[in-house]
Amino acid sequence: MDEKDKGGMYGWIWRHLPGNAWVRVMISLVLVLAVVFVLFQYVFPWAEPLLPFNDVTVDEGSGATP
Numbered sequence: 001m002d003e004k005d006k007g008g009m010y011g012w013i014w015r016h017l018p019g020n021a022w023v024r025v026m027i028s029l030v031l032v033l034a035v036v037f038v039l040f041q042y043v044f045p046w047a048e049p050l051l052p053f054n055d056v057t058v059d060e061g062s063g064a065t066p
Contacts, residue, residue: 017024
């Protein structure tokens with residue numbers, strides 16, 4: 001295994017970010033916040049109707065009674 005192969009995807013991203021460690025941390029933080037923003041603004045609202053949140057299988061009369 002080569003030295004540059006260590007770290008996987010995150011190591012590759014870290015090595016390709018410009019600047020020193022503090023600049024890389026700030027850029028990484030901005031990238032993570034951008035991904036979270038895109039997920040909450042576009043992906044989750046699109047996927048919400050496809051998810052079975054309102055499909056409950058519990059009947060009103062089933063279960064133990066005290």
